[in-house]
Amino acid sequence: MADLLKFSIPGKPEYVGVVRLAVSSVANRAGFDIEAIEDIKVAVAEACNNAILHGIHDNCCNYEVVFTLDEKKLTIEIDDNGRGYDTVNYQEPDLSNPKEGGLGIFIIKALMDEVQINSNTGKGTTITMTKYI
Amino acid sequence: MADLLKFSIPGKPEYVGVVRLAVSSVANRAGFDIEAIEDIKVAVAEACNNAILHGIHDNCCNYEVVFTLDEKKLTIEIDDNGRGYDTVNYQEPDLSNPKEGGLGIFIIKALMDEVQINSNTGKGTTITMTKYI
Amino acid sequence: MTLEMKSIFNNELDHWTLEVQGEIDVFTAKNLREEMIRIFSEKQKDIILDFNKLSYIDSTGLGVIIGAYGRMKEKGNHLIIVNAKQNVLKLLTITGLDKILIRNTF
Amino acid sequence: MTLEMKSIFNNELDHWTLEVQGEIDVFTAKNLREEMIRIFSEKQKDIILDFNKLSYIDSTGLGVIIGAYGRMKEKGNHLIIVNAKQNVLKLLTITGLDKILIRNTF
Ligand SMILES: Nc1ncnc2c1ncn2[C@@H]1O[C@H](COP(=O)(O)OP(=O)(O)O)[C@@H](O)[C@H]1O
Ligand SMILES: Nc1ncnc2c1ncn2[C@@H]1O[C@H](COP(=O)(O)OP(=O)(O)O)[C@@H](O)[C@H]1O
Numbered sequence: 377m378a379d380l381l382k383f384s385i386p387g388k389p390e391y392v393g394v395v396r397l398a399v400s401s402v403a404n405r406a407g408f409d410i411e412a413i414e415d416i417k418v419a420v421a422e423a424c425n426n427a428i429l430h431g432i433h434d435n436c437c438n439y440e441v442v443f444t445l446d447e448k449k450l451t452i453e454i455d456d457n458g459r460g461y462d463t464v465n466y467q468e469p470d471l472s473n474p475k476e477g478g479l480g481i482f483i484i485k486a487l488m489d490e491v492q493i494n495s496n497t498g499k500g501t502t503i504t505m506t507k508y509i
Numbered sequence: 510m511a512d513l514l515k516f517s518i519p520g521k522p523e524y525v526g527v528v529r530l531a532v533s534s535v536a537n538r539a540g541f542d543i544e545a546i547e548d549i550k551v552a553v554a555e556a557c558n559n560a561i562l563h564g565i566h567d568n569c570c571n572y573e574v575v576f577t578l579d580e581k582k583l584t585i586e587i588d589d590n591g592r593g594y595d596t597v598n599y600q601e602p603d604l605s606n607p608k609e610g611g612l613g614i615f616i617i618k619a620l621m622d623e624v625q626i627n628s629n630t631g632k633g634t635t636i637t638m639t640k641y642i
Numbered sequence: 643m644t645l646e647m648k649s650i651f652n653n654e655l656d657h658w659t660l661e662v663q664g665e666i667d668v669f670t671a672k673n674l675r676e677e678m679i680r681i682f683s684e685k686q687k688d689i690i691l692d693f694n695k696l697s698y699i700d701s702t703g704l705g706v707i708i709g710a711y712g713r714m715k716e717k718g719n720h721l722i723i724v725n726a727k728q729n730v731l732k733l734l735t736i737t738g739l740d741k742i743l744i745r746n747t748f
Numbered sequence: 749m750t751l752e753m754k755s756i757f758n759n760e761l762d763h764w765t766l767e768v769q770g771e772i773d774v775f776t777a778k779n780l781r782e783e784m785i786r787i788f789s790e791k792q793k794d795i796i797l798d799f800n801k802l803s804y805i806d807s808t809g810l811g812v813i814i815g816a817y818g819r820m821k822e823k824g825n826h827l828i829i830v831n832a833k834q835n836v837l838k839l840l841t842i843t844g845l846d847k848i849l850i851r852n853t854f
Pocket of ligand 1: 426428429431432477478482
């Protein structure tokens with residue numbers, strides 16, 4: 377049976393470091409190698425950034441990070457009840473013309489094996505990412 | 510306003526290390542010095558041990574670790590819906606005659622500024638501990 | 643989640659070296675932005691970002707660097723990253739930033 | 749949450765040295781118990797626990813040590829901790845175990 381870990385974290389930049397440490401520890405426990413642990417840490421942190429910067433208004437609320445861990449894979453869901461957005465209009469960054477923003481989701485997709493985003497304007501966003509062991 | 514962090518953790522020994530890392534990180538963020546961070550880490554880990562070893566049956570469920578952080582103090586609540594026990598019959602360990610068990614709660618009380626235990630047989634245990642910054 | 647920075651102007655080579663230690667993330671990135679703006683307005687010269695002691699960077703950190711790169715390029719100045727560790731290098735490569743920010747010789 | 753152990757029998761001083769590295773906690777304490785039982789049954793001699801590289805111990809770890817202490821005392825053998833770090837020493841002191849497990853001279 378899969379193990380489930382759930383973290384509820386204040387939507388403030390100063391707590392993303394707590395999540396990063398916890399993620400590393402869970403991924404380490406899952407048996408990933410150092411590079412994969414780093415990938416997972418970065419991807420989860422990017423999703424936390426998005427929850428904080430785009431989802432949640434003015435530090436108002438917490439967001440959730442949920443880990444599901446079995447022998448084959450680690451799945452992580454980052455869930456905010458924030459603004460939400462229209463995922464259909466998402467545009468990949470043009471790497472030949474770097475801009476200050478717009479790299480987060482691109483990085484997540486590059487580092488994880490599966491990524492799925494579910495967002496509803498006004499209701500919030502859930503991003504689910506999986507890495508196979 | 511106080512910040513709230515909530516962790517739900519599988520009742521298995523292999524995840525206490527994840528909690529320890531997260532606790533250290535939260536306590537560090539709260540501004541405690543290294544010795545106090547270590548105290549808090551040990552105290553929380555002892556309470557997790559109790560939830561796993563005495564509270565929860567056979568890895569069946571998760572327990573919760575809840576942090577409440579304001580400018581003056583960090584309060585941590587470790588909460589299991591396990592067996593519970595009769596707190597009235599608790600006996601402090603006899604330090605002149607060391608035994609293999611019975612040190613956990615004693616250590617928690619020695620390291621934290623305030624400790625309160627609420628337990629109901631068959632319903633579970635909540636231990637609340639506070640350290641002032 | 644701490645970031646320490648040390649900026650030294652190298653008179654001989656006529657450029658800034660900004661040594662960065664710790665983690666550049668959503669919490670600390672603004673400090674890097676401020677430091678880069680501060681030194682570039684003090685002396686409008688090329689900047690070498692020394693990442694030897696940088697253990698982590700996220701997209702907000704990369705954004706700050708891209709912003710500085712753009713502002714400096716407008717004035718004809720270079721921004722270059724040196725000594726990036728494997729994990730930081732991986733992000734620079736994924737995002738194509740290695741092509742504009744890393745040079746074999748300066 | 750890793751624990752590595754190295755046991756060496758010192759023929760000259762006629763005792764075991766068990767060097768412990770990492771963390772002794774609810775997950776790893778059983779490994780320490782097994783190792784202490786193993787070496788003591790291989791050669792029934794005093795054991796020096798070298799905690800120089802031990803970064804953490806909890807009450808389950810202390811319990812294992814108390815158990816071994818009791819079993820060894822019955823047979824007339826000593827169990828002694830050396831080189832404990834500040835944080836580990838604090839727990840030994842709080843629980844009074846420093847009085848029976850730490851000696852100035854061996
Ligand atoms: N959790 C979220 N809540 C609301 N909007 C989001 C969320 N995550 C992503 N977005 C939207 O998707 C866009 C692209 O995100 P991303 O690729 O991470 O780049 P950046 O965060 O730098 O803009 C964001 O600008 C935002 O409009
Ligand atoms: N979460 C809990 N659920 C059930 N019983 C508990 C819990 N915490 C403590 N206890 C009871 O209190 C006793 C003393 O706990 P403690 O001082 O930590 O020592 P130890 O865990 O070594 O027995 C335990 O043996 C157990 O009976």
